[in-house]
Amino acid sequence: MESVLDETDLLTQLITALGSPLAIVLxxxxxxxxxxxxxxxxxxxxxxxxxxxxxxxxxxxxxxxxxxxxxxxxxxxxxxxxxxxxxxxxxxxxxxxxxxxxxxxxxxxxxxxxxxxxxxxxxxxxxxxxxxxxxxxxxxxxxxxxxxxxxxxxxxxxxxxxxxxxxxxxxxxxxxxxxxxxxxxxxxxxxxxxxxxxxxxxxxxxxxxxxxxxxxxxxxxxxxxxxxxxVNYLADGDQWDAYTSALSQAVLGKREPLTWNAHGYGLRAEGGTVRGSLQLYxxxxxxxxxxxxxxxxxxxxxxxxxxxxxxxxxxxxxxxxxxxxxLLDQCGMVLASVLEVRDDDGDTIVRLDCNARDVSLEEHGVLMDPVVVHRAASTDARPVQAYLFGNLCLEADLITRRKVFLPSRPQAGDVLAFVNTAGYFMDFSATQALRQPVARKVAMWREHNAWQWCLDEQYWPVRTGVEAA
Ligand SMILES: Cc1ncc(COP(=O)(O)O)c(C=O)c1O
Structure with a gap:
């Protein structure tokens, strides 16, 4: 997965040719x-x-x-x-x-x-x-x-x-x-x-x-x-503990919000204490x-x-x-183009050319930040906290209601990669609402020391030589 993400030119060519969102399977x-x-x-x-x-x-x-x-x-x-x-x-x-x-x-x-x-x-x-x-x-x-x-x-x-x-x-x-x-x-x-x-x-x-x-x-x-x-989606257990306790603090209003409209993922404040249970994977x-x-x-x-x-x-x-x-651990990712990045009332908004059903992490309660794939050298290398909006005309169409933490600020035309999403997040819920396209799918494989690709429906192990390998 990491080495696919290093193929910046290939990934941006693929999304230009095949549209956003684009699913990749390995x-x-x-x-x-x-x-x-x-x-x-x-x-x-x-x-x-x-x-x-x-x-x-x-x-x-x-x-x-x-x-x-x-x-x-x-x-x-x-x-x-x-x-x-x-x-x-x-x-x-x-x-x-x-x-x-x-x-x-x-x-x-x-x-x-x-x-x-x-x-x-x-x-x-x-x-x-x-x-x-x-x-x-x-x-x-x-x-x-x-x-x-x-x-x-x-x-x-x-x-x-x-x-x-x-x-x-x-x-x-x-x-x-x-x-x-x-x-x-x-x-x-x-x-x-x-x-x-x-x-x-x-x-x-x-x-x-x-x-x-x-x-x-x-x-x-x-x-x-x-x-x-x-699947173990997060390598670092301390980060998970730190995030969930920060979320409790945010629900209590003791720190700045971590979610859109103070969504609590099952937690709520009652009389100065946190009630409910975290409805997350x-x-x-x-x-x-x-x-x-x-x-x-x-x-x-x-x-x-x-x-x-x-x-x-x-x-x-x-x-x-x-x-x-x-079985699908580390077997795929969803790419989405960045349409717009703007600052709005103290928040950074990243609008994507995909919707919450194209990468249904939120629906399944799995919290993972995407990886930014910059088309060109980033002009703003500082980390940014942002909300990710989808392409449907629905208030609820946030890719995640959680603020995501990106290591550098994306720009329009960049790509966000939602990694490790092959199991259920990639296409289980995808629809053609607004006649928006469901993601095309590409299979990628290593051969002759390089990444090769074809459309998902074109992939046969014998043709690619994978079977022989
Ligand atoms: C009967 C049955 N078997 C297997 C599975 C796969 O479960 P998982 O993807 O969590 O391994 C499911 C999931 O709903 C199921 O209903």
Whole structure:
């Protein structure tokens, strides 16, 4: 990422030619991130598949790069499944997760991918699609939720997704009702939390559900622990602590504002004290990505009190993961042209040719300052504190409601680079409001000691020679 940012001429040529905003993805970094997860598997002597959660980025280059290796892919819509098949993924490397419509179930059943079923109703719907006409048995795994444990007090949180773990017997009844229709490959969870103890309860709950399935004559062989391994967005934990305490001070009015219109990110002042809780992603996460998986596998199962990785190994179950954000760590950035810089009522305003949905850091509660890419030598090398406005006619269209701290003052025509934004921020929310264009996407890769690039849709690992490398 840093060496891409050094290519000032190339970046400014690209944004001039392809427009602002412009997204850049780095497929080779994705392959390195897969390798880091695979190292954790080796360390615990575990087998299983690393399914990239496609939803985190729409890029074709990233998906094709993975198809050239041996990772799998997790698709959550009909179009994502078509995309994965078209990129070269064999069906055995594809899993469909999340709630599915009938078209997705239809194609899943016919192409032979694994369906991670989200509910009993979905399983019944799939059975009907498989029996008329009779198709080969469909590999299914069952997503479970609402786990409980006697070993540790973790409340079973209600979830919109999955079958409650206590209803596993109903799943098995349904499978019994449809002999020869399904092949139960395993059970799964995906929890919307970064809490290790909750995940440990879920993993052990899955092992118990597998025992139950075996006692009923099924032969499942895997546990899928979903995604949510996280990314460490800030290298310096002290900076994060300093920022969050300064924000509290600003909310109390004890220092100059750090946000537009005194936005508190969940904090508010009440009777001279700060109330509420910070509604932000914990941007400094020293244990994230593959290291988080390692930590989970080292965690003792709450009831059996042995490391979860060891329990998986002893029972010879495969471990599957579905990381989205974590696999995209350092895999891309969004560039935006600076349209105007002005001083207004004591504040510096930088107006950009992109909107808050083109780089949706704010929506996801991740705070990172952009990097300034100057077209020419900067005329004002002093640091500046600025607000970043977007290109929509909405008061709310701030790229971030937070004042950003830039090492030098940008000028109209310069570019701001929002780094490490491939996972969810780049295109998950992008729209064509006001008929403004959604960012074009470019893939960049190192070859012959230099950065090469092509449009995202033109990238095939074999053409670029990346596969050979
Ligand atoms: C079922 C499932 N698997 C995997 C993921 C990917 O999560 P993350 O990007 O946090 O790793 C999600 C995200 O919503 C999900 O719903």
């Amino acid at each position: 497929p080779q970094q994705l392959a390195r991130n897969v390798a880091a997860f695979r190292d954790v598997y080796s360390g615990h002597r575990l087998a299983g598949q690393i399914f990239y959660a496609h939803k985190a980025n729409r890029s074709s280059a990233l998906v094709r790069e993975l198809a050239a290796g041996n990772a799998g892919i997790d698709v959550a819509s009909l179009a994502e499944l078509q995309h994965a098949l078209g990129a070269g993924f064999a069906p055995r490397r594809i899993i469909a997760t999340g709630p599915k419509n009938r078209d997705l179930l239809w194609l899943a059943a016919r192409s032979g991918i694994t369906v991670s079923t989200d509910s009993l109703a979905e399983l019944s719907e799939l059975a009907a699609l498989v029996t008329k006409p009779a198709l080969s048995p469909v590999p299914v795994q069952v997503r479970l939720s609402e786990f409980t444990s006697t070993g540790v007090h973790v409340g079973a949180r209600r979830s919109r997704f999955g079958v409650p773990a206590a209803a596993m017997n109903q799943v098995l009844d349904l499978l019994d009702k449809h002999p020869g229709v399904f092949e139960l490959s395993g059970v799964a969870y995906h929890l919307d939390t970064i809490g290790l103890s909750e995940k440990a309860v879920a993993l052990e709950g899955c092992l118990l559900a597998l025992d139950e399935a075996r006692s009923r004559g099924q032969r499942p062989w895997s546990v899928d622990v979903g995604g949510g391994f996280g 914990p941007a400094h996460r020293p244990v994230a990505g593959a290291a988080y998986l390692d930590r989970l596998l080292q965690t003792a199962a709450p009831q059996q009190r042995r490391p979860l990785g060891q329990l998986l190994l002893d029972s010879m179950y495969d471990l599957h993961v579905e990381p989205g954000r974590a």
